Amino acid sequence: MSAKIWALSGAFAVIIATFYIGWRSSRTASTAQDFLVARRTVRSRRNAAAVSGEYLSAASFLGVAGLVLKDGADALWYPIGFTAGYLALMLFVAAPLRRSGAYTLPDFCEARLGSRALRGLAAVFVVFIGILYVVPQLQLAGQALANILPVPTWVGATVVTVVVIVNVFGGGMRAITVVQAFQYWLKLFAIAAPTFVMCLLFIGNGGLRDGQATTLTEALPPTFTQNTEIDVRTPVLLRVEDPVWLAARGETDGEPAMGTVYWGPGTHEVAAGTTLHFSKGSSVPVVAGAPADNESWLAPASNGGDLFSTYSLILALFLGTMGLPHVLVRFYTNPDGRAARRTTLHVLLLLSLFYLFPIMLGALSRLYVPELLVTGQTDAAVLNLPHSIAPGILGDILGAVLTAGAFAAFLSTSSGLVVSVSGVLSTDVLRGRVRDFRFATAVAGGVPLALAIAVRQTDISLTVGMSFALAASTFCPILLLGVWWRKLTWVGAAAGMIVGGGLVLASLVINTISNLTGGWAPSVFSQPAIITVPAAFLTVILVSKATPAKIPADVAQIRLRMHAPDNLGLTRDRAVASFGTAEERSRLADGRHRKE
Structure with missing residues (x-):
């Protein structure tokens, strides 16, 4: 009970701090420009922390460690890809995107190609990507709160949604910028400090677990650290490497089970609602498709090595970053193109630092919480690990810190997604006023909440990977070719x-x-980017060449504006009609963010 009280305290401390910071920041937000682009006055260091704060989602804080627990070396492409995507963004897109003067991704499409129809289509995909990304954040928030309190999973999702809507409703981008910058440093502390403590405990114990030497390099399956009872909530197919005796109540291998069961090497089916009891020291069955022994877990592509999916994942992560609406919208808040490029460089450093820690937690989880491999609920590894390494009050405190970081991840990423979707809905569907933005915020938060409750939860990093594939296959070709190829047409x-x-x-x-x-579906359907991205690029190029009459007449002026140095003063804000005259914006700029 004490562990749950500590964890609940950590979660509510983050929720209250988030609400307070958002409320304080929202007091100076009064115009549409405040709500959409924070008056374009956010300096590079603060913006980098805000970008990192919203980018480090539940997939980063919890999902990466869970994937390392399950897939080992093959999962390392996720943190590498999540970070490396910003290198392409910095080199090819960040500065020209800011100099375009656009304030949403669909607005850039219209600014570059002069088509309202294209703008509307882009708005549809922004909404799709936003919903696809935010739904797993809310689902995992529900799971995290359900681990603390005996409440349904929809309660946690609803709490996060309400806090996000209130913050965005009150101050839009201006409030969320400060909140997300705070939450990056909170998440870094929340994952780094417990990792250091747990590694010190492991090393201080001489690498022993329950008095026995531990290793992840031998060709042995993981073993249970204590007598373990597991409730299987969804049907699962398990792979057994070494024979194991267990007690089961429910249904296994298509037959009723009530008592002792013997599983030989091979695969075994377990029905939902079945309870499995394993004795201490017995081998851990793993979800089919994951490495069954530690040696293959440590070696890349050793479990049948689906290199096609690996290359597809790399492509999706590397190119998908530059197409994520909630990432790109942050670069519209920089004062100029130089600040946008500098922001991206800082983000690379901040993300590289953060991703060291989930990898370490994933490796420790393989030793201390292997029971998660049976249910497939590996996303819970980070939250369950402290109590296995440090039982007692220390484990409670570490668990509370990690829970606080997890809720910061839910809130920051959901906030960025809701802001980006609200901005598009308010400017492309409604009239772009503050009241329109607030109405769009309620829609952008309410629809994902309904889907999060109705749709079955899957591995969060795989769901987020699909979001990256969608972004890479839609907006990445338009951004790269729109910035660097003059013959692009809206058709x-x-x-x-x-x-x-x-x-x-x-x-x-x-x-x-x-x-x-x-x-039954081949792996290409779970990682389709290696087919969809080249198909998208090829289609854009061929159709553009077939429709040269649709090249904008002012393409030379637009490209000059995007590529000219900032000190030439060629950047033009496309939002004057919505946000007022240049004199009014100059007056508003007196309340700019603190210079860093």
Whole structure:
């Protein structure tokens, strides 16, 4: 009970701090420019912390460690890809995007190609990506709170949604910028401090677990650290490496089980509602498809090595970052293109530092909480690990700190997504006023909440990976070619967006149906980027070449504005009609963010 009280205290401390900081920051927000782009006055260091804060989602804080626990070396592409995507963003997109004067991603599409139809299509995909990304954040928030309190999972999702809507409703981008910068440093502390403590405990014990030497390099399956009872909530297919005796109540291998069961090497089916009891020291069955022994867990591509999926994942993560609406919207808040590029460089450093720690926690989880491999709920590894390494008050405190960091991840990423979707809805569907933004905020938060409650939860990093694939297949070609290729037309951009986005959404539907009906779909449907991204680029280029009459007449002026140095003063704010005259914006700029 004390562990749950500590964890609950940590979660509510973050929620209260988030609400307070958002409320304080929202008091100076009064215009549409405040709500959409924070008056374009956010300096590079604060913006970098805010970008990192919203980018380090639940998939980063909890999902990466869970994937390392399950897949080992093969999972390292996730933190590498999450970080490396900012290198491409810095080199090719960040500064020209800011100099374009746009204030949303659909607005950039119209500014570059002069098409309202393309802008509307881009708005649709921004909403799709935002919903696809925010739903797993809310689901994992529900799971985290359900681990603390005996409440349904929808309660945690609702709490996070309410806090996010209130903050965004009150101050929009201006309030969320300060909140997300705070939450990055909170998340870094919340994951770094417990990791250091748990590593010191492990090393101080001489690398022993329960008096026995531990290793992750031998060709042995992981073993249970104590007598363990596991409740299987969803049907699962397990792979057994070494024979194991267990007690089961429910249904295994298609037959009723009530007592002692013997599992030989191979795969075994476990029905939902079954309870499994394993004795201390017995081998851990793992979810089918994951490495069954530690030696193969440590070696890349040793479990049948699906290199096609690996390359597809790398491509999605590397190119998807520059197409994520909630990431790109932050660069509209920089004062100029130089600050946008400097922001991206700082983000690379901040993310590289953060991702060291989930990897270490994933390795420790393989030793101390291997029971999660049975249920497949590996996303809970970070929250369960402290009590296995440090039982008692120390484990309670470490668990509370990690829970606080997890809720900061839920809140910061959800806030960024809701802001980006609200900005698009308010400017492309409604009239762009403050009241329109606030109404759009309620919609952008309420719809994902309903889906999070209705849709079955899956591995969060895999769901987020699909979001990256969608972003890479829709907006990445338009951004790269729009910035660097003068012959791009709006017809080609629209065709590429429809082809790339349509293929990814079709893969998502097929993969979802497959997961519910026996997992028959090939791996390409879970990682489709290696097909969809080239298809999108090829479509954009071919259709643009076939429609040269649709090249904007002012393309030379637009490209000069995007590539000219900032001190030439060629940047033009496209939002004057919505936000008022230049004199009014100059007056508003007196309340700019603190210079860093």
